[in-house]
Amino acid sequence: MAILLIAEHDENSLKEATARALSAARQMDPQVDILVAGEKCAAIARQAAALEGVRKVLLAEDAALAHQMAGPMSALVTPLMETYDALVAPATTTGRDIAPRIAALLDVMQISDVVAVQSPDTFVRPIYAGNALQTVRSKDVKKVLTIRTTAFPATAKSAQAAPVETIAVAEIPPGVRFVSQELNTSERPELTSARIVVSGGRGMGSTEAFAMLEELAARLGAAVGASRAAVDAGFVSNDLQVGQTGKIVAPELYMAFGISGAIQHLAGMKDSRIIVxxxxxxxxxxxxVADYGLVADLFKVLPELMEKLG
Amino acid sequence: MKILVPVKRVADYNVRIHVKADETGVELANVKMSMNPFDEIAVEEAIRLKEAGKAEEIIAVSIGPGEAEQTLRTALAMGADRAILVKTQQETEPLAVAKVLRAIVKRENPDLVILGKQAIDDDCGQTGQMLAALLGWPQATFISKLEIDGEQATITREIDGGLQTISAPLPLVATTDLRLNEPRYASLPNIMKARRKPLETLTAEELDVDVTPRLEVLKVQEPPARAGGVRVESVDELIDRLKNEAGVL
Structure with missing residues (x-):
């Protein structure tokens, strides 16, 4: 038997979250198949097939699978699970939406946000905003897991591509209808996979001040993040939120400006390699938790940093 | 329209959690307990729908020990009409909770179930999706906006790259994200009034639901501590250390 991994993609490209979740899956079982499902995603299936150690890629294309809504995705995946021991998905908003629905249909208790694989049935996951780590053993016959992608390295590309197999999609009854999407079209790298993240908190004081962070981020090739306090104050949109209830990041360098460091925020960034x-x-x-702390007015520090890093 | 709002009693979000010395769990004795913040948002949204004339009745439900009655009284004080407590001493996992909620939905026939996207204790984030699956209902997770028009809901969801708008027929399971609303505080008169609102007590056995855990907790440990670093005196020193010591610039 084997593992089925749901690929994370936006119909344009395969997301790095897939390659990271693949590392976790391969620690459980060397036989991993990747499911690429969407409206038109043959090119993405080829990208997935190029990842090291993939046995094969299942390609499911259907208009009903566009935007990978939970209803159609669970209708597609649940019957496929007859021939797999475990379902793995990255803990992105898509994975977190879909996986529990499939788990319930399989009568399996899901293990969310896995940060370490100890054996094919034993996993470590954070609870209480990462203030404790729980080791759990699943007694279910099949396993359903979501993977905290920052805890696993991205699997490398292989010279030899795995086969891509197109699978039939049964008719999916209508349910939730997609209306529209407003995506952040920042030039900056994605928050969860950026090498450097510059983040602002309540101390930033305004939306205009965040424009300065954007500028610093541009110079460093960094992503911009924010604390919940900054989001609640309306300085930036919620998709920039780093923390227990936002995104979990673990970049090489995390620079926090005007962030006090509430437990909920630390939960989202404390695994960064260097924290400023x-x-x-x-x-x-x-x-x-900071490796380098500077007690100073950020409105003096930010322009100076930009000038000296320029 | 009838709305069911499941609420969970959890350690208050301001409490600093400590792991028990024997590594069997976290210390909850003498810890302040509150309603899960995302569930508070769910209660608030239900009340706003009622105030807008879109809903007639709000039923709060909680699954847990007898003390969960306090959490239900909070929901009643905020504005729920009645409450159901499903008592169990067993630690309940999301799958078991979803099964209990399915049994309650079958009894009450709500048009909308609205609950938090995750509980801040186990951070699982599964119950809403699992309930939708068990009922065969559509789901709308991580919502930041909800509009109900007749039998149809229009919803904005918080997704990784931004916002997504979907439309779904009722009945529906929706899970709340932070920006949906700001929950009200219960006023003292409403807290007094809530004491007299109806609260029904059931057990999982009465509902014929098996809540036996599927996961065995082998241990609970403190995460590795992050050693604090050094204070730098200037931007120049910071840049120098980031370049030459940490090698990240």
Whole structure:
């Protein structure tokens, strides 16, 4: 038997989250098939087939699978699970939407946000915003997991491509209808896979101040993030939120400006390799996790950084 | 329209959690407990739908120990009409909770079930999707906007790259994201009034639902601590250290 991995893509390209979740899947079982489902995604199937250690790629194309809505996706995947031991999906908003629906249809208790694979049935996952790590063993015959992608390296590309097999899609009854999508069209790299993240908190004080962070990010080739306080204050949109209830990031360098360091925020960034904190409050908890702390006014530091890194 | 709002009693989000010395779980004795913040948002949204004349009745439901009654009283004080407590001493996993909720939905026939996208204790983020699957209903997860027009809901969802708008027929399961609304505080008179609102108590056995856990918790540990670093005195020193010590610039 084997593992079925649901590919993360936007019909334009295969997302790195897939290659990271693949690393986790291969720690459970060397036999991993990737499912690429969508409206038109043959090119993405070829990208998935190029990943190292993939046994084969299943390609499912149908207008009903556009945007990978949970209803159609679960109708497609649940019957496929007869021949697999485990279903793995990256813990993206798509994976988190789809996987529990399939798990319930299989009568399986899902294991969410896996950060370590100890054996094919034993996994480590964070609870309480990452303030504790729980090791659990699944007693279910089949496993359903979502993977915290920052905890696993991306699988490399292989010289030899795996076969792509087109699978039939049974008729899917109508349910949820897609209306529209407003995606952030930033030139910046994606928050969850960027090498550098510059992030702002309540201390930024305004949307205009975030424009300065954008500028610094542009110079560093970094993504821009924000704390929940900055999102709640309306400075930036919620898709920039880093933390327990937002995105989990683990870049090489995380620079926090005007972020106090609430537990909920630390949960989203404390696995970054190097953390820099700039805050005028020297008591701010962010300094307890920062590798380099600078007690200073961020409105003086930001222009100086830009000038000296220019 | 009838709305069912499942709510969970969890350690308050301001509490600093400590792992038990024997690594069997986290210390919850003498810890302040509150309604899961995402469920508060769900209760608020239900009340707003009722205030807008779109809903007639709001039923809050909780599955847990007897103390979960306090969480239900909070929901009643905010504005829910009645409550159901499904008592169990067993730790309940999302799959078991979804099965209990399915049994409640079969009894109550709501048009909308609205609940938090995740509980801030186990951080599973599964219950809503699982309930939708068990009922064969459409689901709308991580919602930041909800409009109901007759038998149809128009929903904005928070997705990784931005926002997605979908339209779904009722009945529907929806899970709340942070920006859906800002929950109200219950006023003192409403807290007093909530004491007299109806609260029915059931057990999982009465509903004929098996809540036996499927996951065995082998241990719960503190995450590796991150050693605090150094204070730098200037932007120049920061840039120098990032370039030459950390090698990240």
């Amino acid at each position: 904190a700039v805050n005028k409050d020297e008591e701010a908890p962010i300094f307890q």
